[in-house]
Amino acid sequence: MNLHQFRFVREAVRQNFNLTTAAKALFTSQPGVSKAIIELEDELGVEIFRRHGKRIRSLTEPGKRILSSIERILDEVETLKRVGKDFASQDQGSFVIATTHTQARYALPKVLTEFTKRFPKVKVSIQQGSPGQIAELLTHDRADIAIATEGIANTPGVLALPGYQWHHVLMVPLSHPLLNQATLTLEEIAKYPIITYDKAFAGRSKIDAAFAQRNITPDIILEAIDADVIKTYVETGMGIGIVAGHAYDPDRDRNLKVIPAGHLFGNNVTHLGVKQGAYLRSFVYTFIELFSPTLTKKIVEQAMSNESETYEI
Template identity: 65%
Template sequence: MNLHQFRFVREAVRQNYNLTEAAKALYTSQPGVSKAIIELEEELGVDIFTRHGKRIRGLTEPGRAVLKSVELIMQEIDGLKRIGNEYAAHDSGSFTIATTHTQARYALPKVVQAFTLKFPKVRLSLLQGNPRQVADMVRNDQADLALATEAIVNADGLVTLPCYQWEHVVVVPPDHPLLQSKAITLEEIAAFPLITYDSAFTGRTKIDHAFSLRNLKPDVLLEAIDADVIKTYVELGMGVGIIAGMAFDAERDSGLRSIPVGHLFGTNISRAAVKQGAYLRSYVYTFIELLAPTMNRKLIEQVMNGEKDMYEL
C-alpha cells in the first residue's frame, strides 16, 4: 500500500464518491484512481466502497474504519510537511482563516493588521461562511483556523480556544421610545418589529431562547447575516435591531443609538478552532495570541493536548 492510494480513498469520499471529480482534484486520471483503490482493497482483503456496477456509492463498514486510519495517516503526513516548512521558513507561508461575516468585519481587522506587520511574508486568506461551514472548512483542510461564536464549540474533530466575550445591543433611531426606558425589558423589545441575525449566526439562539423563556413571540420582520444590513433597515424606521455589541460604533453609526442588553440575552464567547492533532506553524500561535491576548503558546499547546480545563474565559 502507498500514500497515493490513501489520497485517492480520502478524495473519493470528499468528492461524494465521484471518482472523476476526485481525479480532477488530484490532477490524475479516473482509471488510475479506480485501479489504485481496487489494488488497496485487494491488499487489505476487504471492500472499502459499496458499488453499483462500476460506480462506487458509499463506504462499507470496514471502509469506514479504513477511512479513519487514512485520515490519521494523511494528517501525520501533512504535519511532517509543515514541520519541514516551519524550519525552512518560519516567517513565511500561507495561512487561511475561515470565519463569519461579523468576525471578519468587526473583530479581525486590527488583529489582521497587526499580524501582517509581524509576518509580511505570510499570505493571509479569509474565507467566509456560517459557523457550521467554517468548522467544516477546517475539518476538510480548506482552512487552518476557524473563528465563530456558534456551533464550533462541540464540533467533532476540532479543538476550540475561547478568545473573547461580547454581548448584544439593541439599536434604534435617535428618537425611539425605547431610549426612554430606564431598564429595558424583553416585553418592551417584543412590542416592536425586530430586525436581527439569521438563526445560524451571532448568538441568535440565545436571543430566541430568552424570548421563549418569557413566552414571548416577537415579530421578526427581517433576518440577515450582516450587521450593516440590519442597521440600514433600522435607520429606515422598519424596526428595532439586535446586533453584536462589536458591530456598533457610535461615531460611525451616528444615525443610531445603542442600548446594552447583555442582562437579557447573556454573554457570548467567540472561539478559534483548529483541527485536532494539527501541526500549527509558529505564526498561527502568534495570530491566536493577538486575537486573545490572555492566551500564550503554552496554554494553546495544553488545550491542543486535551487539557481543556486549563483555560476558559
C-alpha cells in the same frame, strides 16, 4: 499502497461517494480514482466501499476503520509538511483564516494590522462563510484557524479555544420609543419588528432561546449574515436591530442609538478553532495570542495535548 490511494478514498467519502466529483476535486480522472481504490482494496484484502453495480454507495464496516486510519495518516503527512515549512521559513508563508463577516469586519482589523507588522512576509487570506462552512474549511485543511461564535465548539476533530466574551445590543433609530424605557424587557422588544442575524450566526441561538423561555414569539421580519446590512435596514425604519455589541461603530452609526441587552440574551463566546493534532506554525501561535492575550503558546499547547475538544480558561 500509497498516499494517492488514501487521498482518493478520503475525497470519495467527502464527495458523498461520487467518484466523478472526487476526481474533479483532486484534478485527476474518474477511471484513475476508481482503479486506485480497487487496487488498495485488493492489497488490503477487504472491500472499503459497498457497491451497487459500478457505483459506490457507502463504507463497509472495515471501510470505516480504514478511513479513520487514512485520515490520521494524511493528517500526519500535513503535519510533516508544516514542520518542514516552519523550520525552513519561520517568518513567512501563507496563513488562511476562516471566519464570519462580523469577526472579519470588527474583531480582526487591529489584530491583523499588528500581525502583519510583525510578519510582513506572511500572506494572509480571510475566507468568509457560515459557521458550518468555516468548520469545514478547517477540518478539510483549507484553513489554518477558524473564528466564530457558533458552530466551532461542536465540530468533531476541532479544538475550540475561548477568544473573548461579548453581548448583544439593540440598535434603534435616534428617536425610538425604546430609548425612553427605564428597564429593557423582552416583552417591550417584541412589540416592534426585529431585524437580526441568520439562525447560524452570531449568537442567534441565544436570542431565540431567550424569547422561547418567556413564551414570546418575536416578529423577526428580516434576517441577515452581515451586521452592516442589519444596521442599514434599521436606519430605514423597518425595525429594531439585535446585533453583536462589537458591531457598533460610533463613526459609521451616527443615525443609530445603542441599548445594552446582555441582561436579556446572556453571554456569548467567540472561539478560535484549530484542528486537533495539527502542527501550528510559530506565527499562528502569535496570531492567537494577539487575538486573545490569555491564549499564550504554552496554554494552547496544553489545550492541544488534552483530549477534550473544548478548552476553557
